[in-house]
Amino acid sequence: MKEWLLTFAEHYRQPISERSALAYFEGLRDIGPEDMEAACKHAFETSEFMPVVAKIREALEEVRRASVGQEQYLGVPLLDYPKISQTERDAAIAESEAFIAKLKAQIGIGQVIKAPTTGHKIPIVPPTRSLEEQKAELVRRGFLTGTPHHPGCLCPDCRERREK
Numbered sequence: 001m002k003e004w005l006l007t008f009a010e011h012y013r014q015p016i017s018e019r020s021a022l023a024y025f026e027g028l029r030d031i032g033p034e035d036m037e038a039a040c041k042h043a044f045e046t047s048e049f050m051p052v053v054a055k056i057r058e059a060l061e062e063v064r065r066a067s068v069g070q071e072q073y074l075g076v077p078l079l080d081y082p083k084i085s086q087t088e089r090d091a092a093i094a095e096s097e098a099f100i101a102k103l104k105a106q107i108g109i110g111q112v113i114k115a116p117t118t119g120h121k122i123p124i125v126p127p128t129r130s131l132e133e134q135k136a137e138l139v140r141r142g143f144l145t146g147t148p149h150h151p152g153c154l155c156p157d158c159r160e161r162r163e164k
Contacts, residue, residue, distance in 0.1 A: 027053035031060060038063045140164055
């Protein structure tokens with residue numbers, strides 16, 4: 001029992017206090033060592049959180065029900081999936097391939113990107129203002145200054161410059 005409490009504590013990352021250990025011992029004292037081993041193993045395999053005394057007792061009942069007619073408990077029963085024919089399997093694969101192809105087309109994976117044609121030119125529009133006029137406009141708006149201030153500066157000089 002003590003070994004399983006330590007295993008639970010390590011696995012679930014919950015420390016076991018001495019008071020908690022005594023509560024477990026008191027709540028499970030009527031269970032024999034073999035049954036305790038099987039119940040704790042089953043609770044460890046099936047419990048999402050650290051099992052309480054009631055969950056360990058439920059695990060023991062499940063172990064006892066499962067072991068009726070068997071020599072030993074072999075663990076949690078495996079899921080029983082319905083049988084699938086090869087035709088159904090092929091149809092599912094074809095459907096998933098069609099879905100993946102459609103998704104790739106939406107995202108653009110595998111598409112050839114066209115290179116720009118050599119005859120296509122971007123027209124260059126000459127500026128309508130001189131360089132000095134452009135600088136003056138930027139200074140007026142507060143984006144360009146002779147001092148190392150940034151455009152959002154709130155100092156009195158920058159505020160005055162932006163107001164002009």
